[in-house]
Amino acid sequence: MSRTPVCRVALVTGANGAIGQAIAAGIVRTPGFEVVLVCRNEAKGTKALETIRHATGQDNIRLEMADLSRKASVQALAERWQGPLHVLVNNAAQCPRRRVETPEGIEVQWATNVLGYAWMVEVFTPVLESSAPARIVNVASYWAGGLDLGDPEFKRRPYDNDSAYRQSKQADRMLSSAYAKRLKRTGITVNACHPGDVNSKLSNDLGFGGHELPEQGAATPVWLATDSACDGVTGGYFEHRREAPCPFSADHDAVEALYELCREY
Ligand SMILES: NC(=O)c1ccc[n+]([C@@H]2O[C@H](COP(=O)([O-])OP(=O)(O)OC[C@H]3O[C@@H](n4cnc5c(N)ncnc54)[C@H](OP(=O)(O)O)[C@@H]3O)[C@@H](O)[C@H]2O)c1
Numbered sequence: 001m002s003r004t005p006v007c008r009v010a011l012v013t014g015a016n017g018a019i020g021q022a023i024a025a026g027i028v029r030t031p032g033f034e035v036v037l038v039c040r041n042e043a044k045g046t047k048a049l050e051t052i053r054h055a056t057g058q059d060n061i062r063l064e065m066a067d068l069s070r071k072a073s074v075q076a077l078a079e080r081w082q083g084p085l086h087v088l089v090n091n092a093a094q095c096p097r098r099r100v101e102t103p104e105g106i107e108v109q110w111a112t113n114v115l116g117y118a119w120m121v122e123v124f125t126p127v128l129e130s131s132a133p134a135r136i137v138n139v140a141s142y143w144a145g146g147l148d149l150g151d152p153e154f155k156r157r158p159y160d161n162d163s164a165y166r167q168s169k170q171a172d173r174m175l176s177s178a179y180a181k182r183l184k185r186t187g188i189t190v191n192a193c194h195p196g197d198v199n200s201k202l203s204n205d206l207g208f209g210g211h212e213l214p215e216q217g218a219a220t221p222v223w224l225a226t227d228s229a230c231d232g233v234t235g236g237y238f239e240h241r242r243e244a245p246c247p248f249s250a251d252h253d254a255v256e257a258l259y260e261l262c263r264e265y
Helices: 018-028 042-056 071-080 108-131 161-182 201-205 214-226 252-263
Strands: 008-013 033-039 061-065 087-090 134-139 188-194 237-239
Touching (some): 008 018, 008 108, 018 042, 018 201, 018 214, 033 042, 042 061, 061 071, 071 108, 108 161, 108 252, 134 161, 134 214, 161 188, 188 214, 214 237
Parallel strands (some): 008 033, 008 087, 134 188, 188 237
């Protein structure tokens, strides 16, 4: 097991999942990085930690617990954070087949996949700024659309997990654009990406298997998190390591309305 000198610290949420684990492994393989896995289930997190250590031969990894669907848990994570943070990868998501609410009464896809991303950005901006240059990578999807700002929690519309998921991934792309604009002068870049189609709990809940390896799914997020080609690049949406047009982020009024809506929670 080797422990190369660390100069950059990355945090990856949902790091015991198919793509999250591959992202964490990909970052820790990059010389000079330490990776903090953020998981909600300690047994799964510990297993992921041991798997990544074994696969990479790297010891620069540790585990933190947080439930990203709950604001208090996200705030507690930031409050106990010590030291710098250079890369935040928002990746955790879920898409239960039936409508479920958090203990705070928020529909769980909206809470995890959208508010969780926004809360993480908000609470970690001070440490990212003091560690800058820093990067935020929001794992979104090409499978996106149907955002209803008047009914984000499917209180009026009938819930189906695919519609709730697609709107959440649209929102991730739009929030990336909103934060890129706001953080422009802080030295923090913000980009969104489609990872890849990977067989996972999430993809199975959506009804498809996924034909790509987790490492293929992780390639674009890892590149955005670590590659010098992305220095200073902000506000983009990427697929297969290439910037792609994002019609959702081009709707500036809707982006601002979404940003304001998220701040109400
Ligand atoms: N798979 C694909 O084909 C695909 C395609 C496009 C985009 N994506 C995106 O890629 C990302 C990763 O997806 P995946 O396919 O790797 O899914 P996955 O294997 O199901 O992993 C999801 C991860 O998120 C965690 N998570 C869910 N809710 C959480 C919460 N409230 N608090 C903390 N952690 C939570 C899960 O933890 P538990 O194990 O404890 O539930 C798990 O670690 C997602 O953002 C997804 O939208 C995936």
